[in-house]
Amino acid sequence: MISVVLLGSGNVGTHFFKAIEKAENVRVAQWFSRQIDSIKGYKNKTAITDNLSELMEADLYILAVSDDAIATLSSALPFENRLVVHTSGSVNVHDLDKKNKRGVLYPLQTFSKGAEMDFKNVPICIETLDKKSYPILKEVATSLGSPTKRVNSNQRRVLHLSAVFVNNFTNQLYRIGHEITESEAAEFDLLKPLIMETAKKIQTLSPYMAQTGPAKRHDKKTIEKHLDLLKNPEHKAIYKLLTKSIQNTHGR
Structure with a gap:
């Protein structure tokens, strides 16, 4: 079972949580949001926090936040040498702080918070800097039911x-x-x-x-x-x- 800490409670973060909740091989161990009220309704389903110092150890950290917040948030993470990915289509993978293993899980789809989304219709583009990180990202994406494609930054x-x-x-x-x-x-x-x-x-x-x-x-x-x-x-x-x-x- 792959453990995930999800950071961000916007459209993408919320849909990722709902999709992971249905997956057999992946679980959200913890959900972080600076706006803790936006995820209080999920506190009976997973651990929630608005404090970075309380982040649990997990196999994967998914930063589903705005493009402008990715670099700052990744730098503020209080740990090193763990697998951290963002979900943006346009942000460079190198914008993630190099103290951790870096990658991208880019869901190529339009998300609205109130609309249901079947991840079978959400291709996920995967990019990694560390070849060893690819299998875990591939497994997460396929566990959600998503078609996957390995891409580089330019693609x-x-x-x-x-x-x-x-x-x-x-x-x-x-x-x-x-x-x-x-x-x-x-x-x-x-x-x-x-x-x-x-x-x-x-x-x-x-x-x-x-x-x-x-x-x-x-x-x-x-x-x-x-x-x-x-x-x-x-x-x-x-x-x-x-x-x-x-x-x-x-x-x-």
Whole structure:
């Protein structure tokens, strides 16, 4: 049984706790949060603390905290030569204090605290500096049911950047679409089957091959009609930018 001390009680930390709780070969021996009230509801399931000096000895310490807090927290850990990992997609593994063995468990997924998450749908990217640390991280990830991939720092950084495009930026486009439909009291829900089909297509087609629409067709009349309909200058600028990007990609 692999013992874990979990540090951080945000979205990622909370989902890690829930996933580990269901795993057979891993257990959360202790949960640390500076905001102790945020984890008091779990005190009957694991030991909790807001004091770094009270951290237990464990096989693995997972720092599921904000990117800006990783270096400071790892430096403040009151021990040496133990396995410490962070969960960030963009923070360098070398930002962890070198007094401990260092690695990364990067869950490539979007997390919301109130939403249930099946870790079968959470690929975990693993990076280590010490080859001997890899097997334990691999075992933790597979125990959660996650598909795993060993990556280097450069690969992890571009995966995180790409994730911003396909998730965060796409969600902002959903929000803009929602705002546009509301302007004429149209139902945004009517677009949801289209959203699902778009995501489904790239399971079997490359994004390049899946592209459709007026920009790819170079349908100037439709593009001009859309631009006339857009009253928000920011929305108009985004439409023009993405139209140009699609046309550049597809040779128009």
